[in-house]
Amino acid sequence: MGRNASLLSTQTELAPKRRIKVLVAKLGLDGHDRGAKVVARALKDAGMEVVYTGIRQTPEQVVNAAIQEDVDAIGISILSGAHMALIPRVMQMLKEKGIDDILVTVGGTIPTDDIVKLKSIGVAEVFIPGTPLSEIIEFIKNNVKRKQ
């Protein structure tokens, strides 16, 4: 770089590297946040920016927070057993708002036939207990729809 070289030729040079942004949310009334917190921490350690909204969230709160935060992915954790009542509502709201570029994943004790149903309404993946963190991280990295 010499005396005459331009320091900044495009604004792109000014931009920091975009990081994958994920909303981790506990849907439903259960307080079992161990999994959600472990995953949130692992995603952070993998270099992602994680917004954690805490326990007892409604579908409306989750969707609106995801929109306001402009996240690439939503990780829903639910162990209350109310997943079939609450997750379809999340997917429905996203659809109503015309959002198709946010990756939705679910973690929890979800029986096999419910996993099939959830996937049919647009949930990208369901992680059952025992799923390695590395698998979750890789899945999000490989499947977020926006270029980083």
Add this chain to the structure above:
Amino acid sequence: MSALKGDQRSIARIISEVEYFNPSSSEILLELMKMSGYSHVIGITGAPGSGKSTLIARLIDEFRSKDLKVAVIAVDPSSPFSHGALMGNRIRMQKHATDPKVFIRSLATRGYRGGISAATLALVEVFDGLGYDKILIETIGVGQTDIDIMHAAHTIVVLVNPGTGDEIQALKAGIMEIGDIYVISKADKPEAEDAFKQVLFGIEGGILGQESDWKPTVLKVSAMMGQGIKELADKIDEHLEYAKKSNRFYQQIKSRRLQTLKSSLSWFIENKLEDSLKSNADLNNIIEQVKSGQESPYNAVLKIVKKLF
């Protein structure tokens, strides 16, 4: 622009453009700056863990009861190791997540100094231009970034957590000593009274507060129970009146724009320098010379600056 009509998705997208300095954001920002200059910008600071998010959640209640539009920018630190971030400030504000007239955005510091204040202040322009009445900024509570950001706010609210020992000493660190309003949390606890007296003493003695006609106030609140929040909101509005009358309101807008420029610039230079030191062979030679004791660091600076600019 659907963002102007309050479409949250559009607003969120604009913010992303702006916070990442994307090429397209320059024009958007300029458009919005043409419309900005009306919002009341309130900085909420205090030591980490002092209850800023809880207080903000309560203030949103108050502002919403007057049907004001409220935006919150909550800054959280990034990890210096992984550069990832874990942001939990929203937890306490989530009950407002479904209110179309409230917009909450978390922002990670991303390990660059000027960058975060530049991004935060640029976001203030965005929310201002979009017609939000109150813009609340929650900072991490320490460091130069806080000072840069707070200097650009109209009203600085400092949250004091009682029972931490010598409250005044704790406050005499950077931004906290120039508060407009001091808030003692946990009003229901006996320690609160001590902290209240100490801060009052600090204000009377001129140790706390800025040099201006505004005499800082100190209030006790219990954010948990919602006590003292209305008084705080009234005080914040009183400060707004003062700011408008004294011209401080407009000075601060100018100062915030200047700060956005300065922060962007310093962030850019810092990064550029960092990059060049890593990649430029000439510069590397100079560095190696310093390391092996063949060159003085001061002389090296002159050489490096010459090469760079």
Add this chain to the structure above:
Amino acid sequence: MSLFNEDALNEIKKRLKAWEEETIKNDLIKYPERLPEFKNISGILLKRFYTPADIENYDYFEKLGFPGEYPFTRGIHATMYRGRIWTMRMFSGYGSPEYTNERLKFLLKHGETGLSLAFDFPTLLGLDADDPLSHGEVGVVGVSVSSLKDMEVIFDGIPMDQVTTNMTINPPAPILLSFYIVTAEKQGVKPDQIGGTTQNDNLKEFFAQKSYVFPPEAGLKISLDVIEYSAKYLPKWNPISISGYHIREAGGTALQELAFTIADGIEYVRVGIERGMDVDVFAPRLSFFFAAGTDLFEEVAKFRAARRMWAKIMKERFNAKKPRSMWMRFHTQTSGVTLTAQQPENNIIRVAIQALAAVLGGTQSLHTNSFDEAWALPSEKAVKIALRTQQVLAYESGSADVVDPLAGSYYVEWLTDKMEEEAWKIIDRIEKIGGMVEAIKRGIPQREINDSAYKFQKDVEEKRRIIVGVNAFVEEEKLEIPLLRFNQEEVEKHQIERLRKVKETRNKASVEWSLRELKSAAQRNENVIPYIIKAVRVYATLGEIMGTLKEVYGEWVETPLF
């Protein structure tokens, strides 16, 4: 007075040294060990084996004594299971009160000796079935109870003077207890005849189970109200079950479970005494609740250390005089988080080992998890296997025939001491800052449990810890276990409908009056239970009563800690 004579000890130490220098060195070359070091889940470093040298200053009477005697390390009763087998108390309840009534009758018929009610999440948080937040949750993980009417249905045809009932309920504990008292009354059973337990441990909610509602001080106050009221009017009721179980579920280690649970216990007793209660009046009714993990020895050591520590605390710190006040009576549940979704039948084995640990540790009652619980609520078949596991232990294994059979194992005694020593360090740290409420407000237990959970997960990922079927011996499998299913939507509708009817037929004016009375009692900082009972009698609902209390106490939102 040491158990061992000095000459013998010296000889052991001498030969041990030689063994380390010769035998083991050669062996390690031929047979290297599997791991560079062996640690249990609590992070305690384990030696290859233990000898009398590891417990050389062991004073038998100070550390162990005899069963039924201070410090109760060997058990709170002199005969333990030779006298009476532990209570097999299976946690149950789901769906509507009608379903639950049927299930309870089924279990009684199959030889269960105590009832245990699981509530759904709305009930656990004090929300009525018709609350918008309850949607999709009504009846899912337990029975839905919104008013006295629901409790009346649950106990229809079950004589409440002949069963004891455990209710896993925390912030709304005074309300559910009131439902129980009034339902019994309607059966003609007096309050002094009812027996059972309310979990009522609000402190652990903030860092473990997270079903908190009120802030910590108010939570503590509510717990004490139940303790105080029971001491006066419910002589057979265990007002609180100070719980470590959920600490484990949240990711804590056995050591953290031990330390934080006892620290919670100290807080309850201290505040009880501050209220002016006589320690020997309320302490005998305090009970505890622990988890049993799969490391048999770690768990047994934990139980034995817990009993000894509690006895010391009650005697030395709180000057209790009655032995009963020093008893740590506890219920055990096999650890839910150790159940794997993969190869679920393996869980039957895990549960059997965990249950054995609880029995060898001297538990008073036991719940064994069903193998399908990593997937859903247990099916009848799975519940039966879990119950049968206890019966095999009780009648075939021989472990109920001798009191405290692992005592005297060099390893078990060393580990019991070690767990105690490490637990005291944690407790002292908490006491120094003013106790558990303060620690919770500073996020100390929250952070430490989160750290353990993260570390455990990392250990599993990096195979420092093997979980059969999960990170080793993995099989491609198609999971086909018959899961319990019921029509949740129907239950929700049914419950909302019943609530509507209750609200329609009750006397509105008396409901309003009773809630106003309750509110002012709470504001005066009185014991709220008598007022809640009055409100319950006129069919004020769970949500209405909780709402009234929230107006006075406020609501807690967690601090974001990871």
